Amino acid sequence: MKDMTIRAARVVVCAPGRNFVTLVIETEGGLTGIGDATVNGRETGVVAHLQHEVIPSLIGRDAGRIEDTWQYFYRGAYWRGGPVALAAIGAVDVALWDIKAKAAGMPLYQLLGGASRERMLCYPHARGHDIEALCDDVARLCEKGFRAIRLHCDVPGEPQHPFIPPLPHGVAALPAEITRDPDAYTRFAPRMLAAVRARFGEELHLLHDIHNRVTPIQAARIARETEPLNLFWLEDPVPMENPEVLRLIRRASTTPLAVGEVLNTIHDCRRMMEEQLIDYIRVTPVHAGGITQVRRIADLAALYQIRTAFHGAPDMSPVNFGAALHLGRALPNFGIQEYAGHAPEAGEVFHAAWRYADGGMTTGEAPGHGVTLDEAAAARFPYNPSFLPVVRLADGTLWHY
Numbered sequence: 001m002k003d004m005t006i007r008a009a010r011v012v013v014c015a016p017g018r019n020f021v022t023l024v025i026e027t028e029g030g031l032t033g034i035g036d037a038t039v040n041g042r043e044t045g046v047v048a049h050l051q052h053e054v055i056p057s058l059i060g061r062d063a064g065r066i067e068d069t070w071q072y073f074y075r076g077a078y079w080r081g082g083p084v085a086l087a088a089i090g091a092v093d094v095a096l097w098d099i100k101a102k103a104a105g106m107p108l109y110q111l112l113g114g115a116s117r118e119r120m121l122c123y124p125h126a127r128g129h130d131i132e133a134l135c136d137d138v139a140r141l142c143e144k145g146f147r148a149i150r151l152h153c154d155v156p157g158e159p160q161h162p163f164i165p166p167l168p169h170g171v172a173a174l175p176a177e178i179t180r181d182p183d184a185y186t187r188f189a190p191r192m193l194a195a196v197r198a199r200f201g202e203e204l205h206l207l208h209d210i211h212n213r214v215t216p217i218q219a220a221r222i223a224r225e226t227e228p229l230n231l232f233w234l235e236d237p238v239p240m241e242n243p244e245v246l247r248l249i250r251r252a253s254t255t256p257l258a259v260g261e262v263l264n265t266i267h268d269c270r271r272m273m274e275e276q277l278i279d280y281i282r283v284t285p286v287h288a289g290g291i292t293q294v295r296r297i298a299d300l301a302a303l304y305q306i307r308t309a310f311h312g313a314p315d316m317s318p319v320n321f322g323a324a325l326h327l328g329r330a331l332p333n334f335g336i337q338e339y340a341g342h343a344p345e346a347g348e349v350f351h352a353a354w355r356y357a358d359g360g361m362t363t364g365e366a367p368g369h370g371v372t373l374d375e376a377a378a379a380r381f382p383y384n385p386s387f388l389p390v391v392r393l394a395d396g397t398l399w400h401y
């Protein structure tokens with residue numbers, strides 16, 4: 001057995017299309033593991049936490065003691081929880097699992113119990129400024145073999161959903177401000193979803209993310225009106241501060257619900273699972289404490305026949321995606337994997353063993369989680385401050401993104 005003592009750890013920040021924070025851990029025996037620590041719009045907060053509070057405690061530890069290290073950084077801290085701390089813990093945890101699997105000469109899913117399936121069903125995002133353009137995008141994705149697709153369409157009269165343009169390096173970016181109309185969206189969303197169902201038939205899995213943009217009773221109404229469309233799910237019908245309001249939506253409809261991409265701990269998930277308020281849990285390693293805690297959350301979910309749907313937006317690096325896929329391959333209650341993709345430049349920095357093929361994702365068989373970092377390539381894409389937009393209603397009231 002090689003010397004598993006942690007010799008060094010460092011943080012690499014780069015922006016190949018989006019900002020990514022990567023933790024690199026090296027052992028005395030020559031093994032290297034990496035973990036994603038990206039929190040969109042809070043990147044430098046995680047970097048500072050890793051550099052000042054986490055890395056000094058990592059040096060000299062046994063990289064093989066993954067559980068104890070997790071407990072050290074979570075339970076050992078008086079101030080627990082929150083996205084910054086859990087992203088740091090998640091990065092440490094995923095890097096240590098990467099090292100352990102490499103030490104064993106195995107792909108990570110083998111250490112997690114072996115394959116429950118060979119391929120993970122995945123879904124990309126279809127977008128359109130109007131229903132016709134959205135349907136064209138759905139048709140394009142169907143041609144690529146996808147069997148589940150998330151639908152986003154701009155509401156007539158609303159500005160287009162913004163993509164954040166990268167600013168020249170050194171320019172202090174501020175969040176864009178956009179306006180939303182929850183009433184117009186509530187009228188439009190069922191019509192948009194019905195149009196796609198009518199055009200593409202009943203077999204294609206259709207997913208829609210409400211993205212917290214309506215009131216609870218409006219979300220319940222959308223769930224009820226879309227019930228005949230047999231959606232795969234409605235996502236994030238309400239913000240997560242008040243999960244009890246999911247009861248209202250449950251009473252209104254049997255449309256499956258998916259939540260949890262902003263949750264950080266198993267404690268955030270427990271009550272909504274015990275009450276059977278959701279059907280899919282969307283936590284992911286980078287934002288919920290790595291493989292160690294997400295596996296625990298998935299095991300809790302399995303008690304209630306809730307399946308996984310790990311968050312896979314473009315603002316988490318290919319490293320997180322690799323870790324999520326290995327978990328998904330091993331878990332008994334895998335449901336679906338979001339696959340929004342990354343900018344082509346990300347492929348220059350991160351070399352991944354995972355692949356898309358015929359509607360699903362494979363992990364590859366490389367030892368570890370199968371994603372490596374090219375630090376020389378990363379240096380060509382320096383950090384670029386950028387934020388998700390801030391949302392207001394037409395009268396100026398601040399609203400949920």
Ligand SMILES: [Mg+2]
Nearest residue numbers: 209235236261
């Ligand atoms: Mg979402």
